[in-house]
Structures are given as C-alpha cells and as structure tokens.
Amino acid sequence: MTEGMNEIVRGALVIARRDFNALIRSRAFIFFLITPVIMLGIALAAGNVGSHMAKPDLARTIAVAMPDGDVARLIAAQRRLKAIVPDFPMLETGRAESASGDLLLAGSLRSPVLHADAQDAQALGDEVRLLVDTARQSEDAVAAPLAIRLKPARPHPAAPVDRSATAQLGQMCLFLATMLLAGMVLSNLVEEKANKIIEILTASIPMEAIFLGKLFAMLGMALIAIAVWTALGGAIALLAGSALPAVPAPAVGWPLFVALGFVYFSSAYLLLGSLYLGIGAMAATVRDVQTLSMPVSMGQVGIFLFANYATARPGTLIEGVACLFPFSSPFALMARAAQFPALWPHLVLLLWQALCTWLIIRAGTAMFRRNVMKSRGMGRRAGGRRGRVQPS
Incomplete structure (x- = not known):
C-alpha cells in the first residue's frame, strides 16, 4: 500500500512539473492574465456610466x-x-x-x-x-x-448584516475565479489523448498519478493568476483610497479571511477540476468536452445559488447541508468565515473536501481504464506493466 502511494506521488510530481512548466512558459498564459483585467475594466466603466444615467443626484x-x-x-x-x-x-x-x-x-x-x-x-x-x-x-x-x-451621524447597520454583505462578496469572488479557471482543465487531457501521449504515460505511470499531476499543475497556474490579480486589485485599492466603498471586516479578520480565500479556491478548484478531468478523459474530441461539461457548469451555478441562499440563514439545517455537500462546501465555508470567528469547522471540512477530491479522481481513473484504455486494448498494459518513473 505504501509503495503504491509512493509511486503515485512520484509520478504526480513528474507530471505536475512537466505540465506546469509548459503552461507558464507559453505565450497564451500572458494573454490569459491580461484578458480578465481588460474585461473587468470595461465592466466597471460601463457600470459607472450606467449608475450615473440611472440615478438622479439626490444631494x-x-x-x-x-x-x-x-x-x-x-x-x-x-x-x-x-x-x-x-x-x-x-x-x-x-x-x-x-x-x-x-x-x-x-x-x-x-x-x-x-x-x-x-x-x-x-x-x-x-x-x-x-x-x-x-x-x-x-x-x-x-x-x-x-x-x-x-445632524448626528447615522447609526451603522448591525454587525450580522454587514458581515452578510462581506460573506456574499467573498462567495461571488470565489465563484467567478473558480468558473473562470477550472474550465481550462477540460481540454488538457483531450489534447494528449488525441496525440497518443496519454497511452505512453499510462504504460509507466499510474493513472491516478497522471490525474493528480495534471490537476495540481493547473492549480499552480491558477494560483499564480489569482496572486497577480490580487496584487493588481490591492494596488488599485491603495490608489483609490476612500473613493472605494467601505467593506465591513469579516469575523476572522482580513488577513485570515484572504488566506482562507486562497485555501477554499484551491479546494473548489480541485473538486471541480477532478470532475472536469473525468469528463475530459471520457471525451474523444473538444466538441464532446463542451457537450459533456455543459451540465456540470450549469449545475455549478445552481450549487453557488444554493450556497448563497444558505448564507442568509446561518445556523440552520440548510447551511449545514451546504457546508457538508462537497461542491458547495467551499462557498458556504467562505461565507461562514465572514460571519463567525470559529476555525475548527474549517479544519474538519477541509479534510472532508480533500477526501472527496481523491474519491472523484479514483472514480474518474476507473472509468477511464474501463471505457477508454480497454477499448484500445491497453487495459492490461496500463494496469500491470509499468516502468520506473524518471524525473524529466
């Protein structure tokens, strides 16, 4: 058992290093970083113009x-x-x-x-x-x-209402980042299937290691993009100063809330990315990927709305279900970090999310072996005869 896990870890590190270097050094990665910034600038400009047109100056x-x-x-x-x-x-x-x-x-x-x-x-x-x-x-x-x-200063709204607004803002940022970046996992495996590279890898590396390596390589690329966008947003906030609307502080404090944002983005990305990897492994063409991924993407929108609905009802059964269901758990816990200072639920449920990610990967690799590898006459070779993993 230990030897098998060591082989999976070594193989995953090889695949992750290979894919990560290929992604970061590509020109497409630079355009990928710039495109959301341009889109956000256009959206803010359009929203600013629309707000001035829609609202009279009451003052x-x-x-x-x-x-x-x-x-x-x-x-x-x-x-x-x-x-x-x-x-x-x-x-x-x-x-x-x-x-x-x-x-x-x-x-x-x-x-x-x-x-x-x-x-x-x-x-x-x-x-x-x-x-x-x-x-x-x-x-x-x-x-x-x-x-x-x-006139005397107006009293501030109650703390739970303020923190609810912060919770919804954190959920929205987490959802947009996940949906924007997780979709890139889909086409990665399809390209290697079309080039027959996957058949060479499965002859020497466990299929779980291939899935894990690709998933963590894409996660590393996504975290770099999030860090760049966060730094850019922080610079804009410093330049804007008091012109930006004040956001109430979360219950756990801003430093820990931002750190949990990165952790829950990683968890949501791994959960959704593992599901997308399974779809990409089953699809033969890019068109098949788009067809199979559409229900997953629409379902993720519904899961986000469910987590957002549960945020307005803290301490209820609905919130508990949202925290336990693996795909809505990162969004529900992100909101909970804004509303409640307790940290132990985050530690327990992060372990639960990691376990669910591993189970999804195992299920995806099992379907890939049964439906793809065996149909090509490679099931015995991929499952039994593997050489030693050599670092690239």
Missing part, C-alpha cells in the same frame, strides 16, 4: 419648510440662479425632509437654518447662502446670517 435637491411667502421668493431666486448656473440645486417644497433626508432649509428668510450632515453642509452651504441672499434682495430689514445645524 442636489434641497427641501424647504418656510412660510409660503418666503418659499415663493426662494423659488423665484432659484430660477434666476438656475438661468446663470444650470446645475444649481433644485428646491422641494411642502415636505419636512428632502428626498434624500439630508438637506432641509427651515425657519424663515430673516433667520434661516440649514439642517444637513457634515458632508452635504460643506458641499452645498455656499450655494444655500447665495440662494438666501438672492431671495433677500428686496428686503430692507436686518436679517440673521444662515445658520447650519449638523
């Missing part, structure tokens, strides 16, 4: 709660200023609060009071003073200057 509307005569004079003053400054704020009358609930001009023209938070008071304070001074032009009596009363 440019000022609610007015004054006597009718003062309101009429303010409206007339606003129209005159609007003709000179087209983006001058609009007025909203008849309500005690503005549409955004932040700006309210109350009192009277002789003693006006602007109720606003600190940010809006700094942005629109001068424009409100100009509006009041313009409306007072026909007034001879002495009037008090505009008084600004700052």
